[in-house]
Each structure stands twice: as structure tokens, then as C-alpha cells.
Amino acid sequence: MNLRNLLIALTPPVAVCRWGCASCCAAPIAVFWIAGITGIVYGFLGGPAQLPHVSWTTVGLGAGLWAIAAVWAWTTLRSVEEDLSDPACREGRSTICRLVPPRPDEADPLDEVRKFQQ
Numbered sequence: 001m002n003l004r005n006l007l008i009a010l011t012p013p014v015a016v017c018r019w020g021c022a023s024c025c026a027a028p029i030a031v032f033w034i035a036g037i038t039g040i041v042y043g044f045l046g047g048p049a050q051l052p053h054v055s056w057t058t059v060g061l062g063a064g065l066w067a068i069a070a071v072w073a074w075t076t077l078r079s080v081e082e083d084l085s086d087p088a089c090r091e092g093r094s095t096i097c098r099l100v101p102p103r104p105d106e107a108d109p110l111d112e113v114r115k116f117q118q
Helices: 003-010 012-019 023-044 056-082 110-118
Strands: none
Touching: 003 012, 003 056, 012 023, 012 056, 023 056
């Protein structure tokens, strides 16, 4: 197992920041990862029911959230590798997190709100 796969499994947001130009995905991955860690620790402390023993349901939920973060990081890094517009993330212009420009016929939603406030 190489360092990249190890970081994907143990610290998914770090792996995305280190090897992907899709750093916009690191924040939501970090939320799932931290929630997973919190769920695992909370489960070992008795969980929401404050059980005198380990709450395996809460530990399982935390492990599931951690697994989601790892799979999401793996998918993001694989997509960055396969991105034809910027192979191997050389120029930092990946299409994965590119903002979609508005269409010319779209109205600005804030203009609609301002109309009702006047």
C-alpha cells in the first residue's frame, strides 16, 4: 500500500489537498471524516443513550461516515487523474470544481429579492 492510499484511508481530506486539484472537495470530505471520528469516540463513551457500555450502533455510524469520506476522496482523486483538460493536475485547472458560468438569459436571484424589498 502506497502513501496515497494510506492517506485516503486514514485522512481523506489531507489526501485530496495533497494529490488533487479539486481542493474544493476537501471541506465537505473533512466534515464527513470529522463526524465519523466524533461518532466513533462518542459510541465508545456510550452514545446518545449514555449506555454503560459501548454503543455499537453509534460506532458503526461513525465508521460508515469515515468510509463515505474515504470513498469520496478516492473518487475525487481518481477523477482528477482522468481529467482530460488537465492530466495529472499539472496546471491546476481541473474541470471537476470549475464554476459553471450563468447563462445570459438567467436572471440574478438577488435582483429578484431586491424587487420585493422596494
